[in-house]
Amino acid sequence: MKTVIQVVQHLRPGGIEIIALDLAAFAQADEKTIIISLEGDLHSAVAAWPRLKPFSEQLIFLNKQPGLRPALLLKLLRIIKKTGADAVHTHHIGPLLYAGLAARLAGIKHLIHTEHDAWHLNNSRRRLVQRRAVSLIRPILVADAQTVADNMRTFLQYKNKITIIRNGIDSEYFTPGNKIMARAFFNLPSDVQLIGCSGRMEKVKGQSVLIHALSKLPVTVHLALAGSGSTETALRTLVNLLRLNNRVHFLGHIDNMPTFYQALDLFCLPSLNEGLPLSPLEAQSCNIAALVTDVGGAKETLCPDSSQFIAADDCTSMAETLLQMLHNPSNNKPRAYVKQHGDVRLMARSYAGLRGPLVTSGECYE
Incomplete structure (x- = not known):
């Protein structure tokens, strides 16, 4: 059984957070998923977003406070080692900085980072921070759209492969009706x-x-x-x-x-x-x-x-x-x-392919 850790900034209703939950819900049969939220606590998060309740046993909250928190890196390192994680998947820049570094220190082989938009990289400071983080941490970079991949290449001055895995939804849940x-x-x-x-x-x-x-x-x-x-x-x-x-x-x-x-x-x-x-x-x-x-x-x-x-x-x-x-x-x-x-099952299989011997059905952007 493989253990996959996903790391998000927070677990409040939003696109990134729904994607993380869906990847956990539609994980491969041989994979166990843990989701770490840098901010918040379990009780408050579930009260504000009841959709989290079925995932409660898979959630870890670190209650990060504003500002740079070096101790968070050590917390993440301990969690990664304790869980015996085989792969770490970060979403957005904060999780990349903290969990990406922790994953590298822990010797994690499969480190994936997904960029869900690139408009925030118009900010020169964010652009510089992310460019240096990608260069230092060297994750497998994923974009959720061709446009995002194009902007990542431009803003981050990135010359290596970017894999495109488009977001998906559960088409068996979202169905026509009366x-x-x-x-x-x-x-x-x-x-x-x-x-x-x-x-x-x-x-x-x-x-x-x-x-x-x-x-x-x-x-x-x-x-x-x-x-x-x-x-x-x-x-x-x-x-x-x-x-x-x-x-x-x-x-x-x-x-x-x-x-x-x-x-x-x-x-x-x-x-x-x-x-x-x-x-x-x-x-x-x-x-x-x-x-x-x-x-x-x-x-x-x-x-x-x-x-x-x-x-x-x-x-x-x-x-x-x-x-x-x-x-x-x-x-x-x-x-x-x-x-x-655009089905979630296609998305889940594509990410699984980046973590193991399966051939990804995502698109490679050279």
Whole structure:
């Protein structure tokens, strides 16, 4: 039995954290997965995110405080040795610095680092730190999208191989359903065309652009927003100013996401920055076409026969494209595309191939 340790900065709802949980849930039969969160504690994390509860026995929290914490390196080194880890997989720069160094000191052969976005490397300090970390630690570098790999090569001045393993979702969980029943579940109107958007309510997610786009659409088009965050109050104020109160539905945090997607006519991701987002894959797996902004690897999630992308931060173009997609829906259903190209099982097998004798089904970027 192989022991694989994944290391993340924190375990709060988000794309990286969902990927870590899915890799644990769909691990190979001969692998045991442990997830280490640098920040937080088990009780608080599970209370805030109940999805963690089934994984409780596999989770370790180190309660890291802000700032540089050299003692954390020693803690990680002891855990790696005590568990007899065969592989260490880090997600993002903090875990790479602490767990990557600890893994090298422990003599770990299979050290993998996944970069889930590269826009943060626009910051010169972060770019320098990560460039030096990669040079010193020498992990197997993975990008979750072609765009991310391209940016990593440029920003990190990296000349060796970068493996592309695209994020995946559980297509057996995200399935088509009954639209009328789904809307009734959330108390949403049944006689309108409904656009949906899910994600943290933060400026970078672009929900304000989508709300402005909605104001340009017919009154029979409504918007359902799933999620919460620091911009929620500002978004509600914007909705009031644009007199859209009856057309925008704030649903808050949702655990039953398949039902949310099943309620929609169209999904929209209006982000200003992304890595390779999961929500368009989830929506399309439920046979809901998606419109995304051309940021990060977002367009790499799309079924080319039914979904579309546009430039970011352009509410006029967004409104025009949303209206065209609502009035002329594609006859091609995107679920088959997601099952073939974006399923979590493919992702899990690809990572397993980097840790052992299996041949990876990820793409190599030279």
